[in-house]
Amino acid sequence: MEKIAYVNGSFVPLGEAKVSILDRGFLFADGIYEVAAVLDGRLVDNASHLARLERSVGEISLPLPETTERIQEIQKELVTRNQLANGMVYLEVTRGADAGRDFAFPKGVKPTLIMFTSEKDIVGAASARTGIGVITVPDIRWARRDIKSVALLAQVLAKQAAAEAGAGEAWMIEDGKVTEGGSSSAFILTQDDVLVTRQNGSEILPGCTRKAVVKLAEERQLRVEERAFSVEEALAAKEAFITSATVFVQAVVSIDGKPVASGKPGPMTRRLREIYVDFARATAV
Ligand code: PLP
Numbered sequence: 595m596e597k598i599a600y601v602n603g604s605f606v607p608l609g610e611a612k613v614s615i616l617d618r619g620f621l622f623a624d625g626i627y628e629v630a631a632v633l634d635g636r637l638v639d640n641a642s643h644l645a646r647l648e649r650s651v652g653e654i655s656l657p658l659p660e661t662t663e664r665i666q667e668i669q670k671e672l673v674t675r676n677q678l679a680n681g682m683v684y685l686e687v688t689r690g691a692d693a694g695r696d697f698a699f700p701k702g703v704k705p706t707l708i709m710f711t712s713e714k715d716i717v718g719a720a721s722a723r724t725g726i727g728v729i730t731v732p733d734i735r736w737a738r739r740d741i742k743s744v745a746l747l748a749q750v751l752a753k754q755a756a757a758e759a760g761a762g763e764a765w766m767i768e769d770g771k772v773t774e775g776g777s778s779s780a781f782i783l784t785q786d787d788v789l790v791t792r793q794n795g796s797e798i799l800p801g802c803t804r805k806a807v808v809k810l811a812e813e814r815q816l817r818v819e820e821r822a823f824s825v826e827e828a829l830a831a832k833e834a835f836i837t838s839a840t841v842f843v844q845a846v847v848s849i850d851g852k853p854v855a856s857g858k859p860g861p862m863t864r865r866l867r868e869i870y871v872d873f874a875r876a877t878a879v
Contacts, residue, residue: 598675600668600709602659605675613706619688621695623745625706626650627686630669631716631839632678633871636878637669638839642802647687650742656689659705666879672709681713682840686744716842717871725847725859726762728836730825731755733766733773740796749776763836765849771822773797778836778844779804782828783862790827793820803837803870810869825849833860842874843867 599611619625628647631638644662651658660668669683687707692700735748752764753776763775772780773792779801781791789811794800808818828834834846834854843866845859 595677597711598672600672600707602704602707605671608710611708611710613688613708614691616691616693616695617688617706618690618692618700619686619706619744622689622697623743624654624656625686625688625744626654626656626742627684627744628742629685629839630683631842631874632673632681632683632711633717633874633878635673635679637666637673637683638874638878639802639806640666640669640879642805643839646742646800646802647685651687653738653741654743655699656687656705658687659707665707668709670879672711676711678711678713680715680717681711683709683711685709688744714840716840719841719844721762721841722844722867723859725845725857725863726836727760727848727851728763728765728775728846729756729759729761730767730772730850731764733768735766738796739773739798740794740800742799752776761848762844763846765825765828767825768797771824772828773822774799774801775836775838778838778841780823780828780846781807781835781837782823782831783833783860784827784831787832787862788817788819789862790819790821790823792822801837803839803842806873807837807843807866807870810873811866814869829854831855833863835859835863835866837870842870 597608598605599608601611628643630640630643690703690705731752756764766773836844845863847857
């Protein structure tokens, strides 16, 4: 069965889903995206993703072509049309296609909205049992990483370097501290059982999974500190992990080839993963 995508008001076979070469997403990376997980055919933590979408488009003065209520309806319809049980819905909104290539915002151009789905067994992923290695790379991104922009070249290069090194993710480093993963938030558990993850700000994307995990941990009386940490601190930690919509909570067992603690996923990471999966199942829409 050919997959169905959504393009500007229509559901079309993926192979026929097209936008103009003048689309500003293509020419300038003038667009915003979101990725929400799908578990048992339902959207995980989608209100949080749609709230971040609204914030991101607001920060670049890009009007959404549909309400967030309608966007959720379209996401759900796409899940149904693709009979998607587990995976994700990708959505992207760009400033649309003008008649040429002027940098300044075009007038009277309707934003582009596209969506597609992909399958992934997030809960049963083998990497959840084994953990992943990460490599470190300099964080060469722009200064507004809080905006979920489609300008991802720095992350493409970081994750390619990780793939070439046989690692599952790249941790980006700025001023001696970890900012975040190429497509994930970074956490450590210190020797005195404090969960540490970098504070939100323009240096990182405010991860939806990060936010949920921090809340779930605090509700269980775990100590959470939102501050930057170094690679040295991570290597001296009890555990390390990443969070994102497409991995949930995923153990990090080595950094640049050096083991984190025993080099195996730790009990707190496993527990937080279970807690997150329970939360995801209980609240999915
Ligand atoms: N940080 C970056 C740079 C990301 O690209 C992502 C997800 O793609 C995340 C963090 C995790 O965010 P979320 O948990 O909302 O998926």
